[in-house]
Amino acid sequence: QQPVQSPQAVILREGEDAVINCSSSKALYSVHWYRQKHGEAPVFLMILLKGGEQKGHDKISASFNEKKQQSSLYLTASQLSYSGTYFCGTEGQAGGTSYGKLTFGQGTILTVHP
Amino acid sequence: DTGVSQNPRHKITKRGQNVTFRCDPISEHNRLYWYRQTLGQGPEFLTYFQNEAQLEKSRLLSDRFSAERPKGSFSTLEIQRTEQGDSAMYLCASSLGWGKNTDTQYFGPGTRLTVL
Numbered sequence: 015q016q017p018v019q020s021p022q023a024v025i026l027r028e029g030e031d032a033v034i035n036c037s038s039s040k041a042l043y044s045v046h047w048y049r050q051k052h053g054e055a056p057v058f059l060m061i062l063l064k065g066g067e068q069k070g071h072d073k074i075s076a077s078f079n080e081k082k083q084q085s086s087l088y089l090t091a092s093q094l095s096y097s098g099t100y101f102c103g104t105e106g107q108a109g110g111t112s113y114g115k116l117t118f119g120q121g122t123i124l125t126v127h128p
Numbered sequence: 129d130t131g132v133s134q135n136p137r138h139k140i141t142k143r144g145q146n147v148t149f150r151c152d153p154i155s156e157h158n159r160l161y162w163y164r165q166t167l168g169q170g171p172e173f174l175t176y177f178q179n180e181a182q183l184e185k186s187r188l189l190s191d192r193f194s195a196e197r198p199k200g201s202f203s204t205l206e207i208q209r210t211e212q213g214d215s216a217m218y219l220c221a222s223s224l225g226w227g228k229n230t231d232t233q234y235f236g237p238g239t240r241l242t243v244l
Contacts, residue, residue: 101170
């Protein structure tokens with residue numbers, strides 16, 4: 015089943031913070047976050063594995079609550095380059111042959127204005 | 129550039145024609161995935177290869193769709209008797225895919241298919 019992302023769209027001014035949420039109705043093994051700019055390929059941001067570790071690089075970080083089957087992406091001090099559509103891709107419990115098969119949410123459109 | 133490459137980037141075809149897309153993964157990546165993305169939606173999984181073996185196919189993939197990955201290198205996705213509903217961006221991704229671990233999937237730029 016497709017994870018649900020919220021909000022559907024966010025508009026920010028440079029320097030403001032944002033949180034994007036991703037919720038699943040099934041148990042998850044991992045959550046993958048991507049950013050896609052119009053007409054371009056999705057670009058990998060980070061993977062979170064079962065265990066609740068918060069990961070991040072630069073001013074983008076994420077958390078994964080496996081009990082609630084939720085992940086959140088945190089963008090702090092946003093820059094113009096952060097604009098794009100953010101997707102979470104979820105992977106169900108490991109097993110069988112479905113390693114790495116991702117089910118993506120519908121996306122969250124982030125717009126950063128000067 | 130050593131990223132995932134896809135050809136062609138754009139394809140316009142008439143309904144009923146066959147089309148074939150090619151994906152060249154990152155060198156030494158064992159897993160290769162095909163996704164389809166329509167406007168305003170996230171990518172939808174179509175199929176996946178571990179080396180040359182096709183391990184899973186989505187129910188979205190009708191029998192008009194076929195994918196191959198001969199010798200575990202590049203992959204082709206063929207759509208026979210195209211329909212207007214096939215119009216979409218077809219994305220390819222690859223990952224190292226060692227063992228039974230999840231790992232990072234790197235996406236190619238996609239092939240945009242328009243069926244008239």
